[in-house]
Amino acid sequence: MRSVGRMTTFVFIPGAGGDAWYWHRVAAELTARGHEAISVDLPAEDDKAGLPEYADAVDAAVGERAEPVLVALSLGGFTAAAVAARRPVAGIVFVNAMIPLPGETASAWGEVTGSAEARRELALRQGRDPDADVDLRADFFQDVPEDLIAYALSHDRDESERIFGDPCVFEAWPAVPIRVLTGRDDRMFPAVFQQRVARERLGVEAELLPGGHLVPLSHPVEVADLVERSGTASTAPDCATD
Structure with a gap:
């Protein structure tokens, strides 16, 4: 068990x-180190729920x-931005996440960034079919233990379309430490791509760690x-928000 200092409240936002x-595995690890970990369920299957309702759930x-x-995975980056516009936060950690610009929609993000x-x-480069359809096992779960894959696929939730069309309403990133953690082997958002987006949109260097999406x-x-070191990080965004 390791700890770097005082107790921190971490709020985990899914994709x-x-x-x-x-x-759940990261939350358990940080709880064992003496921190508070809050993992949030979002109303993804509710067709009437969009980004404001996702932010409501976090609030x-x-x-x-x-x-x-705030610690956000993948699509959860949009929710993190919306929450940070509403209330004070001590920091934001993006984990293989979509980093929005003010007013951007998730549906537009892919085209604008070139994902x-x-x-x-x-x-x-890896010798895979570049035109193949997205495969959950190959593109999302390639390095996840088999028992967790089985559970995830048997409990898979639909995602309503509204979340992709709601603009992310915020004016600028808060002046708090913002970090970008990137899996070296991510096939959905490749590491080099994430590093570029982090530089362009936040003015920060993405930190590499082992693993896929x-x-x-x-x-x-x-x-x-x-994530635990996020509370002591000194890097705030240079604010590429336009």
């Missing part, structure tokens, strides 16, 4: 499907706790180590 379970889970650190072309280029399941200790 598509909205299932807090994807953070409700956090309650009166002061200045938590599809980045995936295609990575597949070509679902590093909270495949490498929870490594993720916890980096």
